[in-house]
Amino acid sequence: MTKEELLSxxxxxxxxxxxxxxxxxxxxxxTDFIKDLEINSANLVDVVLDxxxxxxxxxxxxxxxxxxxxxxxxxxxxxxxxxK
Amino acid sequence: MANKxxxxxxxxxVVSSNGTNVSDFKQAIKSGNSGIRYSEELNNLKxxxxxxxxxxxxxxxxxxxxxxxxxxxxxxxxxxxxxxxGVDAWNDAGLSVNESDTPNWDAGVIFxxxxxxxDKFREAIYKVDEGNVRRLGxxxxxxTMASGISAYLGGMLGxxxxxxxxxxxCSTGTEAIIMAYNRISSGNAEIILAGSTNDSGPYVWGGFxxxxxxxxxxxxxxxxxxxxxxxxxxxxxxxxxxxxxVVESLDSAQKRGAKIYAEILGGHVNxxxxxxxxxxxxxxxxxxxxxxxxxxxxAGINVSDIDAxxxxxxxxxxxxxxxxxxxxxxxxxxxxxxxxxxLKSMVGHCLAASGSIESVATILQLxxxxxxGNVNCEDLHPEIAALIDREKVPTKTIAYTPNIIAKASFxxxxxxxxxxxxxxxxx
Numbered sequence: 429m430t431k432e433e434l435l436s437x438x439x440x441x442x443x444x445x446x447x448x449x450x451x452x453x454x455x456x457x458x459t460d461f462i463k464d465l466e467i468n469s470a471n472l473v474d475v476v477l478d479x480x481x482x483x484x485x486x487x488x489x490x491x492x493x494x495x496x497x498x499x500x501x502x503x504x505x506x507x508x509x510x511x512k
Numbered sequence: 513m514a515n516k517x518x519x520x521x522x523x524x525x526v527v528s529s530n531g532t533n534v535s536d537f538k539q540a541i542k543s544g545n546s547g548i549r550y551s552e553e554l555n556n557l558k559x560x561x562x563x564x565x566x567x568x569x570x571x572x573x574x575x576x577x578x579x580x581x582x583x584x585x586x587x588x589x590x591x592x593x594x595x596x597x598g599v600d601a602w603n604d605a606g607l608s609v610n611e612s613d614t615p616n617w618d619a620g621v622i623f624x625x626x627x628x629x630x631d632k633f634r635e636a637i638y639k640v641d642e643g644n645v646r647r648l649g650x651x652x653x654x655x656t657m658a659s660g661i662s663a664y665l666g667g668m669l670g671x672x673x674x675x676x677x678x679x680x681x682c683s684t685g686t687e688a689i690i691m692a693y694n695r696i697s698s699g700n701a702e703i704i705l706a707g708s709t710n711d712s713g714p715y716v717w718g719g720f721x722x723x724x725x726x727x728x729x730x731x732x733x734x735x736x737x738x739x740x741x742x743x744x745x746x747x748x749x750x751x752x753x754x755x756x757x758v759v760e761s762l763d764s765a766q767k768r769g770a771k772i773y774a775e776i777l778g779g780h781v782n783x784x785x786x787x788x789x790x791x792x793x794x795x796x797x798x799x800x801x802x803x804x805x806x807x808x809x810x811a812g813i814n815v816s817d818i819d820a821x822x823x824x825x826x827x828x829x830x831x832x833x834x835x836x837x838x839x840x841x842x843x844x845x846x847x848x849x850x851x852x853x854x855l856k857s858m859v860g861h862c863l864a865a866s867g868s869i870e871s872v873a874t875i876l877q878l879x880x881x882x883x884x885g886n887v888n889c890e891d892l893h894p895e896i897a898a899l900i901d902r903e904k905v906p907t908k909t910i911a912y913t914p915n916i917i918a919k920a921s922f923x924x925x926x927x928x929x930x931x932x933x934x935x936x937x938x939x
Binding site (some may be wrong): 447467468471473480489 | 579580581583584585646647648649651
């Protein structure tokens, strides 16, 4: 899966939780979920669960804690996909 | 009591099986339209009673009330009904969502329920039992905590006064409005969104089905099943939905130039202590009569001032007992008895939501000058006919201008609530 495909899938996943649509339109590798997208911090766990469903991977607590922005989320997803 | 502030109703909202907004609901109760339908689901699950009064709407409708993150994995019907009715009532009152960073300290929410988010809780139970607690998601708590409904509404509207959920079985809705009245009349709030909601579905209704208190004879003829005060009444039809009223100080309502639907004169809640005939499931008659009398006293009216009653009247054998209690408490019988009706004939028993949905119906009668008819009561129960005149139990809606209506609700746990509404007249 290319980085562009990953990014696009991640964008679809976070969309229902986003409270700042401008941030969503400008989504890129450096986008922060809470600062730029204004996702409620409680919803970060839901993003992770939706990522698990989409990519059929399991994300442990340690990896989950890293998933607060696009770049680190993609890194986690790539490493979990590679380990499959 | 002499100095208590006047309290009025300035907004209404309802989600019911025979109308999911106030205007449809008003038309339905005037026309005697039943919302009770056959349920394939209850049949498949081998319920004796395979009918219910469940609100129907397209899921897209929820986009008008919830944000996308709130809708994601939402599986709590009571939360849907409560939010729709609550937001509708707020808008109907001409109030806006508080967009500022400062909560509205003078506005609160008292919104009751018996149990919330049962379907969500079922989902969670399966995941927990599978050892999959890590995948529950972030909203299992807020969709299943009883106070989820007041919490959602309080946050959506930006209320900074009391935000709480009361729970007293089938008297919950009426109790919520009385609690709101008390808080405003004592000067501790200006506006309270009061109401109640109840989930739909087999997990809520199954416990009643097994008690054999739901009708099983009408699965092929659902609209005939709910028969309050009838000689052929055979149990209550399970229902669900939500009702909401904006309760406001007269001062605040006048300052805003709000439409005033009715005035609340007072009310009372009590319990029979499960003594003297009262039990977990049956009322202590002395307590019921005392609750009505205390409500009348609190309202500062005479028993003769009551023009109509909206009863609890569930369509069980207790209906005759309820009429007897009204006769005793008001000391009025025969032709002297007020008009009386039961909304349950059209929507069934909406449990924790019944008191608020029925209060909305009561207030609509005061505002629109009618008494809605009791459907399925052509054959008035002989024990009731012996107490009150037949014409006091209209089977068709009548044009009439009530000045004062008493509304009562009674619940498991031997708890009672009675509230007195009056047509609003500026003095």
